[in-house]
Amino acid sequence: xxxxxxxxVKQVPxxxxxxxxxxxxxxxxxxxxxxxxxxxEDLNALEAALQIRDQHGGSVTALTMGPPAACEVLRECLYxxxxxxxxxxxxxxxxxxxxxxxxxLSMAARKIGKYDLIFCGRQAIDGDTAQVGPQxxxxxxxxxxxxxxxxxxxxxxxxxxxxxxxxxxxxxxxxLPVLLTVLDSAxxxxxxxxxxxxxxxxxxxxxxxxxxxxxxxxxxxxxxxEQEQASRVEALKAQGLCIEQWNLDDxxxxxxxxxxxxxxxxxxxxLSIVLTKEGYTEIAATEAGIxxxxxxxxxxxxxx
Amino acid sequence: MLRSNGRICQSIxxxxxxxxxxxxxxxxxxxxxxxxxSLELASKARELADKLGVKMxxxxxxxxxxxxxxxxxxxxxxKVYYVHDTRLEHYRTLPYARVMCQLIEKHKPQIVMYGATAxxxxxxxxxxxxxxxxxTADCTDLQIGDHTDPKTKxxxxxxxxxxxxxxxxxxxxxxxxxxxxxxxxxxREGVMRLGEGDPRRSGQIIEEKVEWDxxxxxxxxxxxxxxxxxxNLKGARIIVAGGGGVGSKDNFKLIHELAGALGGAxxxxxAAVDSGFISKDHQIGQTGTTVRPALYIACGISxxxxxxxxxxxxxxxxxxxxxxxxxxxxxxxxxxxGDMNKILPMxxxxxxxxx
Numbered sequence: 001x002x003x004x005x006x007x008x009v010k011q012v013p014x015x016x017x018x019x020x021x022x023x024x025x026x027x028x029x030x031x032x033x034x035x036x037x038x039x040x041e042d043l044n045a046l047e048a049a050l051q052i053r054d055q056h057g058g059s060v061t062a063l064t065m066g067p068p069a070a071c072e073v074l075r076e077c078l079y080x081x082x083x084x085x086x087x088x089x090x091x092x093x094x095x096x097x098x099x100x101x102x103x104x105l106s107m108a109a110r111k112i113g114k115y116d117l118i119f120c121g122r123q124a125i126d127g128d129t130a131q132v133g134p135q136x137x138x139x140x141x142x143x144x145x146x147x148x149x150x151x152x153x154x155x156x157x158x159x160x161x162x163x164x165x166x167x168x169x170x171x172x173x174x175x176l177p178v179l180l181t182v183l184d185s186a187x188x189x190x191x192x193x194x195x196x197x198x199x200x201x202x203x204x205x206x207x208x209x210x211x212x213x214x215x216x217x218x219x220x221x222x223x224x225x226e227q228e229q230a231s232r233v234e235a236l237k238a239q240g241l242c243i244e245q246w247n248l249d250d251x252x253x254x255x256x257x258x259x260x261x262x263x264x265x266x267x268x269x270x271l272s273i274v275l276t277k278e279g280y281t282e283i284a285a286t287e288a289g290i291x292x293x294x295x296x297x298x299x300x301x302x303x304x
Numbered sequence: 305m306l307r308s309n310g311r312i313c314q315s316i317x318x319x320x321x322x323x324x325x326x327x328x329x330x331x332x333x334x335x336x337x338x339x340x341x342s343l344e345l346a347s348k349a350r351e352l353a354d355k356l357g358v359k360m361x362x363x364x365x366x367x368x369x370x371x372x373x374x375x376x377x378x379x380x381x382x383k384v385y386y387v388h389d390t391r392l393e394h395y396r397t398l399p400y401a402r403v404m405c406q407l408i409e410k411h412k413p414q415i416v417m418y419g420a421t422a423x424x425x426x427x428x429x430x431x432x433x434x435x436x437x438x439x440t441a442d443c444t445d446l447q448i449g450d451h452t453d454p455k456t457k458x459x460x461x462x463x464x465x466x467x468x469x470x471x472x473x474x475x476x477x478x479x480x481x482x483x484x485x486x487x488x489x490x491x492r493e494g495v496m497r498l499g500e501g502d503p504r505r506s507g508q509i510i511e512e513k514v515e516w517d518x519x520x521x522x523x524x525x526x527x528x529x530x531x532x533x534x535x536n537l538k539g540a541r542i543i544v545a546g547g548g549g550v551g552s553k554d555n556f557k558l559i560h561e562l563a564g565a566l567g568g569a570x571x572x573x574x575a576a577v578d579s580g581f582i583s584k585d586h587q588i589g590q591t592g593t594t595v596r597p598a599l600y601i602a603c604g605i606s607x608x609x610x611x612x613x614x615x616x617x618x619x620x621x622x623x624x625x626x627x628x629x630x631x632x633x634x635x636x637x638x639x640x641x642g643d644m645n646k647i648l649p650m651x652x653x654x655x656x657x658x659x
Contacts, residue, residue, distance in 0.1 A: 129441035131429035138433035146426045165422035168530035264438030264484035271476045285642030287650050294654045302599050
């Protein structure tokens with residue numbers, strides 16, 4: 001018994017702390033110069049999944065699509081209690097818009113095979129679109145509950161959940177499987193467990209292992225490196241420390257639906273926001289100054 | 305690829321660009337009331353349709369809401385596609401998404417807009433996924449323009465330019481969608497102008513029938529609770545907003561006092577909300593409400609892009625900040641550099657003495 005749960009997580013640039021260097025001269029974003037973080041609401045999604053597993057049993061699989069560095073958010077999932085971590089990494093997936101991303105994630109979910117619940121954060125802070133969850137649900141032909149806040153009842157194959165729609169809430173009843181997108185108000189995210197952190201901090205994905213082998217054996221032949229990499233991955237697997245790494249072929253993705261080709265939305269142009277300082281009327285911070293300003297506002301009918 | 309209606313499709317059999325296609329918007333209603341964003345969309349849709357020389361239509365699913373069609377027509381719709389069914393009494397994702405998909409397949413509009421509301425943001429991606437069309441979230445402006453593909457040099461004329469802030473508001477992106485139509489976008493509440501409406505306008509109400517399967521009707525709405533918005537920022541003519549620079553909940557009383565003296569509403573930046581000075585329903589900016597009042601007074605708000613995105617369309621902006629280099633001054637009409645705790649009492653007094 002129990003529920004098999006997939007949680008989709010994303011490593012995102014920390015858009016709240018963007019500095020001048022993060023913007024290139026041509027107005028595009030220099031992602032390399034940006035610190036990355038675990039997308040905040042994806043942590044709430046993970047927490048929601050862990051709570052259900054802790055109460056009912058089952059498993060939690062963390063899934064992310066991104067470059068090898070995104071293993072970092074998967075390790076964060078493992079520290080908090082995820083049972084399995086999968087990195088979907090493929091250069092051909094670059095430039096995917098939300099539609100292509102949802103297709104790729106849905107194919108990964110199909111490869112995972114069994115899922116009773118899929119949790120996503122409501123939205124990621126780099127795009128704020130909130131689209132990938134519902135689109136993934138559509139691709140998998142399952143029900144969706146967006147703006148999820150809490151489980152009201154979960155028994156057998158029936159879930160009752162409360163969603164917060166801003167000006168109120170509602171309780172929906174659905175048959176599993178279902179995809180839910182989770183609000184930051186849904187729960188308090190648990191911290192990484194010290195014990196799990198100690199045991200899982202050496203968890204690595206295949207590309208990370210390869211990079212380490214390259215660093216450790218700079219003079220070795222390609223063949224030696226390959227052998228070493230394979231043996232290290234096997235060792236990690238044996239210790240339960242292997243982050244599975246899939247590419248688009250592994251999930252049998254149709255390339256016409258991935259990356260730029262699979263993305264109907266295209267960028268026409270991008271402007272970085274530069275303040276246009278046209279000048280303002282400076283008002284002295286004195287009673288006389290402020291009275292003059294209030295008078296002007298009355299004259300131009302701004303104040304009635 | 306498996307489509308949601310169970311058909312397997314082997315190739316990209318997208319909906320072809322239909323240059324004669326209408327401009328549509330989803331008319332969002334709850335409990336027989338139109339959401340204001342629907343009327344904002346109506347005026348934008350009217351403008352776009354006029355530019356393209358095509359008809360403009362609203363899609364209105366619901367139960368016993370035919371009356372609302374007249375308001376949609378008054379606000380610019382040439383046609384209202386009305387779908388009347390008891391199963392549409394309250395919004396549920398799949399029954400509503402089916403309405404949109406079925407009508408899009410039948411009439412092939414070139415543009416479909418949705419309000420970026422809890423409903424619009426739930427339904428539009430589901431529709432986009434099934435139509436395999438592009439969807440741009442949270443647009444702050446929409447225009448008609450041309451695009452030349454930088455690689456192929458092919459020119460696409462009269463596309464919908466979907467303009468939105470991205471990367472936490474640090475960039476503004478123009479998004480287009482030329483090979484898989486309809487061109488779809490969700491639009492932020494409060495950013496498009498709300499027209500007056502002309503009750504003498506005439507238009508057509510077209511009743512449409514929609515079929516659902518068991519899967520689409522399977523979700524049960526068990527309980528539903530709506531509360532009136534306590535804070536009416538969007539309707540306020542004057543807003544006095546405080547930021548992290550206010551310093552404490554106690555100092556925030558000055559913000560309330562000035563707002564009271566001016567008959568305005570109280571707003572806040574995210575920093576003020578995060579610091580616990582005031583509740584989240586007062587938040588203005590990218591993750592809060594977008595406002596365009598006649599007068600916006602920003603006190604102790606540095607003016608991060610996320611905040612400016614929600615208020616820079618205000619007719620008049622007064623910025624009060626101790627830091628003369630704060631970005632808020634870049635969008636201000638009047639600037640007062642100094643300590644808010646000294647300036648606001650003077651401001652309150654000047655307002656009270658004015659008449």
